[in-house]
Amino acid sequence: MKRRPITWTAPLALALSLTGCGDPATPSATSTAAARSPAHGGVLKVALDGDPLCIDPHQAGNNTALNVGRQLTDSLTDQDPASAEIVPWLAERWEVSADSRSFTFHLRDGVTFSDGSALDAAAVKANFEAIVALGARASLAGTYLSGLEGIEVQDPRTLTLRFKQPNAQFLQATSTMSLGFFAQSTLQRSSEERCQGALVGSGPFVLDKFTHNQSVRLSHRKDYAWPSSLAEHSGRAWLDGIEFLIIPESGVRLGSLLSRQIDVNTGVAVQDEAILEAQQIPFIARPNPGIVFNLAPNESRPRLKELAVRQALNKAINRDELQGIISRYQKPATSALASSTPLYRDFSAQLRHDPEGAAALLDGAGWQLGADGIRARAGERLSFRVDYWQASTPVLELIQQQLRQVGIELRLNKTTISQVSAQQTEGDYDLWFFNLTRADPDVLRTVFLNSGRNVNRRDASEVDQALQASSTLLDPSQRRTLVERANQLLIEQGHLLPLYEAATVTAFGKQVNGLHYEASTRLQFFDTWLEAQ
Known part of the structure; x- marks a missing residue:
């Protein structure tokens, strides 16, 4: 499986030195990572600029929370950041009725949650119904399912969603982490418990610990084997884990990156761009739709x-x-x-x-x-x-x-x-x-x-x-x-x-490879790997 190129990776100095007073020049797409082979191992340290508050993607709306939630759960579809095309993920294929009121999805076989329970058509149905039941707490996900009339499970790998009115936006919505999936054990927990980390997902990482205003710790899932069709590799994630560190002060994030106390700074401040230029720090940047x-x-x-x-x-x-x-x-x-x-x-x-x-x-x-x-x-x-x-x-x-x-x-x-x-x-x-x-x-x-x-x-x-x-x-x-x-x-x-x-600029150490944004300019760490130092 091969992901299409969607962002650029280069020293920040290259991008800024080519930039005049108009639109920024597109940095070079060359990457020294191409000469190296990805390897398993390492815990990626990622700085967030604020507390996620609620890390349940069914309820969350801010970028810090969704950057965490994307690693815990998968979606029916994915969206190509370059073309906006909707492509397979957990759904191998789908049919949409002529009036766009009925959506039938055919699921991949063998997908499970991290507790071992099956992610089948019944589980998809239970998740969507749980989102509707959250009401206003599902601030984004609930709007994507507005007008849902019913869900029919035909067999363990096939289900159909029907809406009261045509729903032109729904297929794209199925690519978002807001409509990702969690095990029945999670759906039975209170909304508050889920916000604080009671989440058992299907994604490549599992949640170990969430401490407000300090950190979120994830570890890799050994048996993960169903990435998006845009992914660059199959099997488990390259990383052993991810540690998200909440660092609100931009200067502290900058210093931590330069001293290699962190690997990734997700919130590069405008005033720090010149310093990163001088230090030849790699980055990725993408406008936010x-x-x-x-x-x-x-x-x-x-x-x-x-x-x-x-x-x-x-x-x-x-x-x-x-x-x-x-x-x-x-x-x-x-x-x-x-x-x-x-x-x-x-x-x-x-x-x-x-x-x-x-x-x-x-x-x-x-x-x-x-x-x-x-x-x-x-x-x-x-x-x-x-x-x-x-x-x-x-x-x-x-x-x-x-x-x-x-x-x-x-x-x-x-x-x-x-x-x-x-x-x-x-x-x-x-x-x-x-x-x-x-x-x-x-x-x-x-x-x-x-x-x-x-x-x-x-x-x-x-x-x-x-x-x-x-x-x-x-x-x-x-x-x-x-x-x-x-x-x-x-x-x-x-x-x-x-x-x-808005545009998102993420700087990272030269030991970090394969970092990229998905279509909504949030980070996807499945293909990310650390070079041994």
């Missing part, structure tokens, strides 16, 4: 319920200025969707910097400039708080300055991922700073649909009709039209303020 980094207004707050205020926020942001402080592997947003997402369309004309237009909108809505330069109306200041945990302070500080130029105050509150998660659940936020990676435009429905996650906490509107219909239409041109319409409405009505496209 899905929803760009943005600020989503909580429209249950009276000030953000005003269309004029939301539109003024969008007009006040100068996205081109962001290029000077974000990574050269990122770029200013031109849409709600990243340009690497299928069915992307450029909406940069609607995102043009227009401070005069922003000021006119606010003047018309009665928000008048105060002596301190911040607008107010009826004694209330035009002030909003953004809570965040990511290493994005320079970006938000620049946005803060831009908004102040039109009289809007943005208060920055950097906190922990757990605190941000709690505030989102409780609705205690003004602007939510986030991105969401998925190699399918249905990611918009996942996040913004009024009857779904509804991050805006807004009333139903035309955008919901477009979002819902886009997930049901089979004709690609019709689906594109609806995705573009939903995208346009989200921007025009200020339901999100696109900022910049």
